[in-house]
Amino acid sequence: MIDTTLIEAENAARATALDTDFAALGEKLDRAGIDINAIVERARGFGVAVPSWGTGTGGTRFARFPGEGEPANIFDKLDDCGVIHTLTCAAPSVSLHIPWDKADPADLTAKAAQYGLSFDAMNSNSFQDQPDQDHSYKFGSLSHTDAATRAQAVDHNLECIEIGQKIGSKALTVWIGDGANFPGQTHMGRQFDRYLGSMKDIYAGLPDDWRLFSEHKIYEPAFYSTVVQDWGTSLLTAQELGDKAMCLVDLGHHAPNVNIEMIVSRLIHAGKLGGFHFNDSKYGDDDLDSGTIDPYRLFLVWNELVDAENTPGLDLSHMIDQSHNVTDPIESLMISCVEIQRAFVQASLVDRVALAGYQDANDALMASATLRQAFRTDVDAILAKARVLDGGAIDPVAAYRASGYRAKVAAARPKVSGAGGGIV
Ligand SMILES: [Mn+2]
DSSP states (O other), X not given: OOOHHHHHHHHHTTHHHHHHXXXXXXXXXXXXXXXXXXXXXXXXXXXXXXXXXXXXXXXXSSOOOOOTTOOOSHHHHHHHHHHHHHHHSOOOEEEOBTTTTOOOHHHHHHHHHHTTOEEOOEEOOOSSOOTTOSSOOTTOSTTOSSHHHHHHHHHHHHHHHHHHHHHTOOEEEEOOOOEESSTTSSOXXXXXXXXXXXXXXXXXXXXXXXXXXXXXXXXXXXXXXXXXXSHHHHHHHHHHHOTTEEEEEETTSSOTTXXXXXHHHHHHHTTOEEEEEEOBOSSSSOOBOTTSSOHHHHHHHHHHHHHTTTSTTOOOEEXXXXXXXXXXXXXXXXXXXXXXXXXXXXXXXXXXXHHHHHHHTTOHHHHHHHHHHHHHSOOHHHHHXXXXXXXXXXXXXXXXXXXXXXXXHHHHSOOOOOOSOOOO
C-alpha cells in the first residue's frame, strides 16, 4: 500500500540531518557510558499492538464526524494497520474486537501476513446489543441478574477465544460496561459475585497457553458504580480466577491524578500485570493520542516497566486503545506508536545504579533529577534510525502524506454515515 521507493526518497531528503543528529546524540550518550547502538537495537525490538477500532474515526456521546476513506470492514482496517507498521516499524500486531471484526479466520491471517502483522489480544463486546442477540445488555452482561443473559455473554467470550485460536491470538481482554447509575440500583456484592461466576466460566474455556486480561474502569457508561472499578477489584478477580488471569491497565481508566505508575509497580509485585491499553487523557477516559497530554506520566509508567523487565514471568501485551475524532486515525496511531516507543527508549536511558544509590541515600533531589535527565533526552534520532534500519520512514507522517494513501482509499471505500454518536 506504501511504495518502498517513496519511503526511500522521503528518507534520502532527511538522511544527512539524521546522521548529524545521531552522531551528536551518540557522543552525548557515550559520555554517560551508554552505547547508542544498543539503544537503537532496543528500539527496534519494541512493538505495540494497534486496535482495529482505532483506524476508524471515533466519536463522542454527542456526534461522530466521519473522515474520508474510512475503513468499511476489518480487511480495510488491516490495510490501514499495514500502513502504520510499514512506516513506523513499531506496530507489528493488531488487536481485534468481536463481533465488529468477525470474518473468516483464514482470510484474516492471510491479510495480516501481507504486512507481517500478527494478532494480539482479542476483545469481547458485551457493552452493546447486536441485532441478532436474544438478551439485552441494557442492565448488564456478565454480572446481569438474569442467568440467561450472563450465559449469553459468557458464550460470546468463548466464541472470541475460538476465533482467536484460529488466528494465533493468545489472550482475551474482558472489559464490561456493567455497573449502576444510581445508589441502590444494584447490590454491589451480589453483582460482583455474579461477575466472578461468569468470569470463572470463561476462564474454564481458556486454552492452557492463553491469558485472560481483566480491564478495570472507574466509570462510564455506568456513572455511579462499575463492577470492575479499579485495580484492586481487577487484582481480586485475577487472583480468584488463577494463574492465567492477569490485570490490564488502561491509562485512561482512573480518576484524574491517580498515580498509575504506582499501580503498575503493585501489579508487577503481585505477578498479575498482563497488559496495557495506552492512550492519554486530561479529564477521564478521553482516549487521546499517547504522549500528547502528559508525556512525563507515560515515561514514568515505562520507567516502572523497564525497571522490572527482567522479572521472571513478566510478559506484557502492549496495546493502544484510543479514539480519534479530529485527526486522520492513521496519523494519530503512527504518532502514538512513536511516542510510546519514545517513552520506552527514554526509560531505557535511566541510570538505574545511580538512581538506586540516591534512593538508598535519601537524596530526593538527585533521584528525581536522574529520572528527568533521561526524560529530557531527545531520542528522536534513535527512533528514526531504528525505523530506517527496518525499512520504515524517518518521518512517518510526512511519508504518509506524500503517499496520498488516504485519497486513494477514499476513492475506493464507500462513504460512511456520520449519523449518531458513538464512542469506540
Ligand atoms: Mn481499554
